[in-house]
Amino acid sequence: EALATLEGHEAWISWLEFSADGKTMASASADQTARIWDIENLTTQAIFKGHRDEIYTLSLDPKVPRLVTGSKDGVISVWNTQAEEREKQHLSREIAFERFYFSPNGKHLFIPDEMKNIVEHNPRTLEPGKVVPEFGKSSSRVFSPDSKLVFVAKPEPATDIYRLETMAFERTLEGVYPVQYIPDSNFLLTIRPQAREAVIWDVHDWKIIGTYTLPDSIRNNFFSIYNQLAAIEVEAGRVSILRVSLDHELIP
Numbered sequence: 001e002a003l004a005t006l007e008g009h010e011a012w013i014s015w016l017e018f019s020a021d022g023k024t025m026a027s028a029s030a031d032q033t034a035r036i037w038d039i040e041n042l043t044t045q046a047i048f049k050g051h052r053d054e055i056y057t058l059s060l061d062p063k064v065p066r067l068v069t070g071s072k073d074g075v076i077s078v079w080n081t082q083a084e085e086r087e088k089q090h091l092s093r094e095i096a097f098e099r100f101y102f103s104p105n106g107k108h109l110f111i112p113d114e115m116k117n118i119v120e121h122n123p124r125t126l127e128p129g130k131v132v133p134e135f136g137k138s139s140s141r142v143f144s145p146d147s148k149l150v151f152v153a154k155p156e157p158a159t160d161i162y163r164l165e166t167m168a169f170e171r172t173l174e175g176v177y178p179v180q181y182i183p184d185s186n187f188l189l190t191i192r193p194q195a196r197e198a199v200i201w202d203v204h205d206w207k208i209i210g211t212y213t214l215p216d217s218i219r220n221n222f223f224s225i226y227n228q229l230a231a232i233e234v235e236a237g238r239v240s241i242l243r244v245s246l247d248h249e250l251i252p
Contacts, residue, residue, distance in 0.1 A: 004042050006025075006027075006037055006042060008035060008044050009027065009029040009031050009033070009035065010029075010031040011029055011030035011031040011054075012029065012030050013027050013028065013029050013030075014028045014029060014030060014054065014055060014056050014057065015027070015028040015055075015056070015057050015058050015099075016028075017058060017059060017060050018039075018060075019060050019062075020060070020062035020063070022039065023038070023039060023040065024036050024037060024038060024039060024045060025037045025039055026058055026060050026067060027058075028055040028056065028057060028058040028069060029054075029055060030054040030055070031054075032049070032051050032052065032053060032054060032055060032071070033047055033048060033049050033051075033055065034047075034048040034055055034058055034067065034069050034079075035047050035048070036048075036067070036081055046081060046084045047084070048067065048069065048077075048079050048084060048086075050077065050086050051069065051071035051073050051075060051077065052071070052073040052075075053071050053072035053073035054071060054072040055069050055070070055071045055072075056070055056071060056072060057069070057070045057099050057100055058070070058100070059099075059100040059101060059102050059109070060081075060102070061102055061106050061109075061123055062102055062104060062105070062106045063105070063106030064106065065080060065081040065082045066078060066079065066080065066081065066087075066123060066124075067079040067081050068100050068102075068109060068123070070100060075089050075090070076089065076090045076100075076111070076126065077089045077090075078123070078124070078126065087124075088124070088125065088126055090126045099112075101142075101143065102123065103143060103147055104143055104144075104145050104146070104147050105147060106123065107123075108120045108121070108123070108129075109121045109122070109123040109126075113131070118131070119131050142179050142180060142181070143164065144181060144203075145181055147164060148163065148164060148165070149161055149162070149163065149164060149170070150162050150164045151173075151179045151188075153177040153179070154177070156174075156175075157175060157176060157177035157192075157193055157194070158172050158173065158174050158175065158176065158177070159172065159173045159176050159177055159179055159190070160172050161173070171206065173190065173201070173206075175192050175194065175195075176190035176191060176192055176199060177190070177191060177193065179191075186202060186203050186204055187200050187201065187202060187203065187209070188200070188201040188203050196213060197211050197212065197213055198211065198212040199211050199212075
């Protein structure tokens with residue numbers, strides 16, 4: 001049984017992301033809005049309106065009150081989450097469908113270009129910087145908390161691991177996608193979509209230390225995790241909160 005259910009969106013949810021402090025969570029939806037949720041009180045804290053089509057992706061700045069959204073309308077928007085205002089927007093139909101990624105220190109925003117390369121951007125102005133072509137055609141990339149590793153999902157499914165500074169290849173985790181770090185730990189939570197399992201890895205020796213069979217009701221492989229809580233959409237517009245126990249097993 002889920003710990004809580006968040007309701008408010010009027011269509012399916014495309015992405016979920018906890019804030020860096022775990023007090024709030026952002027959601028993107030096909031109802032053309034993004035929301036910030038108060039996790040403690042299970043209420044909507046802010047609603048962001050302005051896109052003219054489905055919002056496919058978003059990312060929260062880990063250091064300042066800033067949210068970046070990308071929509072099917074071809075617009076990338078930068079929002080001030082405290083004022084609930086749009087600070088900047090950029091029209092680019094080639095990249096608005098792709099996943100955005102803040103570096104853990106908040107200094108860089110990574111956005112795919114029309115060739116599926118990853119380009120560093122200034123989070124405030126959306127001005128582009130260097131290109132990181134090694135990321136390739138992947139819809140999911142996750143950074144380690146220390147910004148030393150990047151995890152790149154492949155359609156097989158599999159996840160390649162690179163050193164971010166040099167982009168040197170480290171290893172491949174076969175059969176898993178997507179991945180998330182369990183905060184304040186050396187453990188990685190991944191999904192095996194074909195087996196409908198969540199798998200927990202020790203990143204020191206890359207051994208599997210636990211698995212959890214996902215309920216049939218879960219309809220998406222993406223999730224967000226913070227401080228022993230994992231959020232996964234279970235049906236259109238509804239999110240279930242699951243607990244990651246201290247022995248690293250998922251408990252619904």
